[in-house]
Amino acid sequence: MGLTRRDFLKRTAAAAAASYIGLRLPFDAPEEAMAADVDSWHIGSCRLCGVGCRVRLGVKDGRAVAIKGVPEARTSMGYLCMKGMLFYKLMGHPERLTTPLYRESKKDEFREISWEEALDIAADRFAKAVKEHGNDSVAYYGSGQALTEETYLFQKVMRAGLQTNNVEGNPRLCMASAVGGYLTSFGADEPIGSYADIEKATCFFIIGSNMAEAHPVIFRRVMRRKLDNRNSVTVINADPRISPTSRIADIHLMFEPGTDLAMLNAMAYVILDEGLADEKFIENYATFRIGKDKKEVTFEDYKEFLADYTPEKAAQICKGNITPEKIRKVARLFARSSATMSMWTMGINQRKRGVWANNMIHNLHILTGQLCKPGADSFSLTGQPNACGGVREGGGLCHILPGHRLVKKEKLRNQVEEAWGVPLGRIPPKPGYHTMAMFSAINQGKIKAIWINCTSPAQSLPNCDLYRKGMAREDCFMVVTDIFPTKTTELANLILPTAFHFEKTGVYGCTERRSQITRKAVDAPGKAMPEVWIVREWALKLAQKLQDPVIEKSVEPFKGLEPDYALPKAIWDEYTQKLTKGRDNDLRGATYEVLEKMADGVQWPAPTEEFALKGGTYKKFVRGIDPLADVHAKDDKPLQFYGPAHPDKKLWVWLRPHKGPEEMPDVQYPFYLSTGRIVDHWHTMSMTGRITELLRANPYAYVEINPSDAKALGIKPGDMVLVESRRGRNILPAKVYEGPVKGMVFVYWHDMDEDRMINRVTKDAYDPGSKEPEFKICACRIEKVSGPKPLKPYIVRM
Amino acid sequence: MPIGGFVVTVDPDKVDRVKEMLLAISGAELHGQDEKGNLVLVLDAETSEEMELMTKEIRELPDVLALGLVYFHAEDEVERIEKGEYRPSRSFGRKPV
Numbered sequence: 001m002g003l004t005r006r007d008f009l010k011r012t013a014a015a016a017a018a019s020y021i022g023l024r025l026p027f028d029a030p031e032e033a034m035a036a037d038v039d040s041w042h043i044g045s046c047r048l049c050g051v052g053c054r055v056r057l058g059v060k061d062g063r064a065v066a067i068k069g070v071p072e073a074r075t076s077m078g079y080l081c082m083k084g085m086l087f088y089k090l091m092g093h094p095e096r097l098t099t100p101l102y103r104e105s106k107k108d109e110f111r112e113i114s115w116e117e118a119l120d121i122a123a124d125r126f127a128k129a130v131k132e133h134g135n136d137s138v139a140y141y142g143s144g145q146a147l148t149e150e151t152y153l154f155q156k157v158m159r160a161g162l163q164t165n166n167v168e169g170n171p172r173l174c175m176a177s178a179v180g181g182y183l184t185s186f187g188a189d190e191p192i193g194s195y196a197d198i199e200k201a202t203c204f205f206i207i208g209s210n211m212a213e214a215h216p217v218i219f220r221r222v223m224r225r226k227l228d229n230r231n232s233v234t235v236i237n238a239d240p241r242i243s244p245t246s247r248i249a250d251i252h253l254m255f256e257p258g259t260d261l262a263m264l265n266a267m268a269y270v271i272l273d274e275g276l277a278d279e280k281f282i283e284n285y286a287t288f289r290i291g292k293d294k295k296e297v298t299f300e301d302y303k304e305f306l307a308d309y310t311p312e313k314a315a316q317i318c319k320g321n322i323t324p325e326k327i328r329k330v331a332r333l334f335a336r337s338s339a340t341m342s343m344w345t346m347g348i349n350q351r352k353r354g355v356w357a358n359n360m361i362h363n364l365h366i367l368t369g370q371l372c373k374p375g376a377d378s379f380s381l382t383g384q385p386n387a388c389g390g391v392r393e394g395g396g397l398c399h400i401l402p403g404h405r406l407v408k409k410e411k412l413r414n415q416v417e418e419a420w421g422v423p424l425g426r427i428p429p430k431p432g433y434h435t436m437a438m439f440s441a442i443n444q445g446k447i448k449a450i451w452i453n454c455t456s457p458a459q460s461l462p463n464c465d466l467y468r469k470g471m472a473r474e475d476c477f478m479v480v481t482d483i484f485p486t487k488t489t490e491l492a493n494l495i496l497p498t499a500f501h502f503e504k505t506g507v508y509g510c511t512e513r514r515s516q517i518t519r520k521a522v523d524a525p526g527k528a529m530p531e532v533w534i535v536r537e538w539a540l541k542l543a544q545k546l547q548d549p550v551i552e553k554s555v556e557p558f559k560g561l562e563p564d565y566a567l568p569k570a571i572w573d574e575y576t577q578k579l580t581k582g583r584d585n586d587l588r589g590a591t592y593e594v595l596e597k598m599a600d601g602v603q604w605p606a607p608t609e610e611f612a613l614k615g616g617t618y619k620k621f622v623r624g625i626d627p628l629a630d631v632h633a634k635d636d637k638p639l640q641f642y643g644p645a646h647p648d649k650k651l652w653v654w655l656r657p658h659k660g661p662e663e664m665p666d667v668q669y670p671f672y673l674s675t676g677r678i679v680d681h682w683h684t685m686s687m688t689g690r691i692t693e694l695l696r697a698n699p700y701a702y703v704e705i706n707p708s709d710a711k712a713l714g715i716k717p718g719d720m721v722l723v724e725s726r727r728g729r730n731i732l733p734a735k736v737y738e739g740p741v742k743g744m745v746f747v748y749w750h751d752m753d754e755d756r757m758i759n760r761v762t763k764d765a766y767d768p769g770s771k772e773p774e775f776k777i778c779a780c781r782i783e784k785v786s787g788p789k790p791l792k793p794y795i796v797r798m
Numbered sequence: 799m800p801i802g803g804f805v806v807t808v809d810p811d812k813v814d815r816v817k818e819m820l821l822a823i824s825g826a827e828l829h830g831q832d833e834k835g836n837l838v839l840v841l842d843a844e845t846s847e848e849m850e851l852m853t854k855e856i857r858e859l860p861d862v863l864a865l866g867l868v869y870f871h872a873e874d875e876v877e878r879i880e881k882g883e884y885r886p887s888r889s890f891g892r893k894p895v
Contacts, residue, residue, distance in 0.1 A: 006799070006801070010840050010842060012869065013801050013803030013840045014829040014838055014840045015803075017803040017804055017805050017829070017839065017840070017868050018829060020836075020866075021832045021838070022832070023830045023831075023838060025829055025830060025838075037871065065871065065872060065873035066869075066871040067870050068868060068869040068870065069868045078868055079866040079868060080866070081867065092879050094882070219864070220866055223864055224807070227809075227810070227863070247863070248863065
C-alpha cells in the first residue's frame with residue numbers, strides 16, 4: 001500500500017476519534033496499528049484533577065510514548081484534556097529529582113547522599129524531636145495526589161507509631177468545607193450520586209465552579225447534555241465572574257463575591273413561598289437544625305427564619321446582575337425541573353463560611369426532593385485525584401481515622417487499634433493540628449520535624465510569606481518527598497525523590513466515590529522510590545532509634561515485600577478488608593484483583609467482590625441500588641439515610657444566616673480579590689510548568705480587571721499593575737476583560753515568581769467548622785505601575 | 799513529531815463555518831462528522847509546542863464548544879528528550895496579550 005508510518009499514525013488517530021462518535025471511516029480502524037506502534041498499553045488514571053479520567057499509556061522500549069482515552073470508562077468516556085495529554089512528558093524530564101539530597105542547615109548547599117543515610121537522618125531527627133519535645137512536636141503534611149496506600153501508611157506510622165494525630169494534607173485547603181457540608185446535611189461524607197446523573201439531569205445549577213477549565217472532561221458531558229436537549233435542559237451558572245463555563249449557560253447569575261449565601265437563602269424562600277417544596281419528601285426524610293449544638297427546630301421555625309431573605313432583600317445584598325425576579329426564576333427552575341443537579345468547587349468551599357454555603361445548596365435539594373432519583377444530586381466536584389479516596393477515606397486529616405472514623409470517638413479509635421494489633425489507647429484521643437494551625441505551630445517553634453509529601457505549602461498556603469518564615473526556621477527539620485524541586489524543597493533539609501504516577505502501583509479515589517488502580521508501567525528514573533517503600537524503611541529505623549516495638553508493629557505486615565506491587569497490595573488489603581468493613585465506604589469488594597478487571601474501578605459501598613464486579617454503588621441511600629441501604633434499613637421507605645453522623649438517620653435542613661467574607665473592601669483596599677485556575681495548569685505548576693506547551697500557553701499569571709474599573713484607573717491591557725493587600729503585594733500584567741464583576745479582580749494562582757505569587761496577597765482567614773481558608777475573597781487595592789514590560793516565566797530549579 | 803486525534807464539538811448550526819476555519823489551519827485534517835456537531839480532527843505538528851498552539855487556536859474559535867483529545871502519539875519527541883536534543887523549558891519571552 002505504500003503507507004508511510006506517519007500516515008499510519010494519522011489513520012490510527014482518526015479511527016480512534018471516529019469510533020467515539022460512531023462514525024465509520026473509509027479505511028479500516030487498525031486496532032493492530034495501535035498495538036503495533038507501542039510495545040504495550042497500560043490502563044490507569046490521569047493524575048491531574050479529581051475527575052478520574054482513565055487513560056491507556058503506550059510504552060515502547062520501556063518509556064511512555066503515547067496516550068489514549070479509555071472509551072469504556074464511565075468517568076471520561078474516553079476523552080482527555082490538554083493536561084492529560086502531556087503528562088507523560090514529566091516522566092523522562094531531565095529535572096526530575098533522582099537522588100536523596102541533604103543539608104544540615106537550611107543555609108547550606110544540598111549534597112547527594114545514599115538512601116541508607118537519608119532514611120537514617122530522617123529517623124534520627126524525628127526520634128530526637130519526639131524524645132526532646134514530645135510526640136506532638138512532629139507532623140506529617142500530605143496530599144490529595146498521594147496514592148491511598150501512601151496516605152494510609154504515613155498516617156498509620158504517625159498515629160500508631162509516633163502517637164500523634166498531627167496528620168494533615170492539602171485537601172484541607174480545597175474540600176474540607178464540602179466534607180463539613182455533607183456530614184452536617186446528609187450525615188455522611190461524599191456525594192450521594194454520580195457523574196452518570198449528568199445524562200439524566202434537566203437542570204444544572206453550577207455555582208462557584210469554572211468547570212470548563214478546572215474539570216474539562218466533566219464539562220464536556222454537561223455541554224453534550226445541553227446541546228442534545230437544547231429546549232428541555234437548563235444550565236444556570238452562578239459566579240461573580242464570567243468564565244468559559246458561562247458559555248453554555250442559559251442564565252448567568254453574577255453577584256458580588258461572598259453574597260451568594262443570601263441568594264441561596266432567598267431561593268429557599270421562593271421555594272417555600274410559592275409552594276414548590278416537596279412536602280412529602282421533607283416529611284419522610286428531613287429535620288431542621290440550628291446552631292452549634294445542632295438543636296432541632298420545626299419547619300415553621302425555618303419558614304420564619306427565611307422571612308428575612310426575600311428576593312428583594314437578597315438582590316440588594318448581591319448586587320451585580322441579580323434582581324428579585326431572577327432569583328424567583330432560578331428557584332422555580334431548580335424546584336420544578338424533573339431532575340436538578342448542582343455542581344460546585346472552590347468558589348463555595350474556600351470561604352470563611354464554606355460549610356454553610358455547602359449546607360445551603362444541600363438545603364435546596366432537600367426542600368425540593370431533588371435527591372436520590374436519576375439526574376438529581378447535590379454534587380461537589382473534587383480538585384485532586386485522590387483527595388476523596390486517600391485523604392477523606394484513608395485517614396489523612398488530623399481529626400479522622402481510616403474509614404470515615406472520628407479521632408475523638410474512643411470506640412472508633414479502638415476499632416482501628418484492634419485492626420492494627422497495637423495496644424488500646426495507642427492512638428491519642430485529641431485531634432492534631434489542622435493545616436493552618438500546623439503551620440502556625442511551626443511559626444511558633446512548636447513543631448521540630450515535619451514530613452511534607454507531594455505538595456508545596458510554601459506556595460499554596462494563603463498569606464504564604466507568613467508561613468514561609470516558619471518553614472525557614474532552623475529548628476524545624478523538614479523532609480520533603482517529591483518528583484521536582486518546588487518552593488517547598490527550597491526550605492527543606494532533606495529531599496527524597498519519589499516515583500511518579502505509572503512508575504508505581506496504587507489506587508486513586510475520585511469525586512464520585514470511585515476507586516481505580518494504576519499499575520506500574522515504567523521504571524522511575526535514577527534512585528527515585530515509591531513512597532510506601534520510603535515510609536516502611538523509615539519506620540523500621542524509627543523503631544530502632546526510639547526502641548519502640550509498636551512502631552515496628554505498624555509496618556510488620558509489610559516487611560520484605562517488593563515495593564512495586566506486593567507492598568501496595570498488602571497495604572490496600574489491610575485498609576479495605578480490616579478498616580472499611582462495616583463503614584459507609586465499605587471497599588472490601590474492591591480488591592486489586594477486581595480493580596484490575598474493571599476498566600473504571602468500583603464505586604463504594606461495595607461490600608463483596610461480586611457486587612464490586614458490577615461497578616459498585618451508583619447512588620447511595622436508595623434501596624435496591626445501595627446494598628447498605630438494605631442492611632441499615634429501619635423502616636420500609638425506599639430511601640435510608642444511614643450516614644454515621646446523624647443519629648436520627650434523616651437529612652438536616654440548616655438554618656444558616658447570610659454572612660459575608662472576613663475581609664470586605666474599604667476605602668484603603670477597595671477591590672475584592674479572587675483567585676482560581678486555568679485549564680493548562682495544575683496547582684503550583686511544579687509539574688505543568690515543566691511542560692513547555694502548557695507553560696507557553698500561559699507563561700505567567702495576570703490580573704483580570706473589569707473594563708469599567710480599568711478605565712476609571714487608567715489601566716490598559718498589558719500594563720503592569722500592583723495588586724496589594726494588608727499582607728503582601730504582586731505586580732502583574734493586566735488583562736482587561738469582561739470577566740470579573742465590577743469591583744473585583746481575579747488572579748490565577750499557579751505562578752512561582754515572587755512578583756506574581758498571589759498567595760503572598762491572599763488572606764489566611766478560615767472557616768471555623770472546616771478550617772478551610774478563604775482563598776477566594778479578600779480586599780485589595782490596584783494601581784498601574786508602568787506600561788507593558790517583558791516578563792520571564794519562573795520555575796524553581798535545583 | 800506528535801500526532802493527535804480529537805473530537806471537536808461545535809454548535810451544530812455553525813458546523814460549516816467552523817470546518818472552513820479548521821481546514822485553514824496547516825496540519826489539520828478533518829476525517830468526518832456527525833449530525834450532532836462532532837467533527838473528527840487529526841492534528842499533525844512538527845513539535846508538541848506547535849500542536850499545543852494549534853489546539854489553543856481551535857479552542858478559541860467562535861462556535862467551538864470543546865476540543866476533546868482521544869489519542870496522542872509523541873514517540874519522536876520522547877526520544878529527543880532522552881537524547882538531550884530537546885529540553886522542555888521556557889526559553890521564551892513575553893506572551894502576546
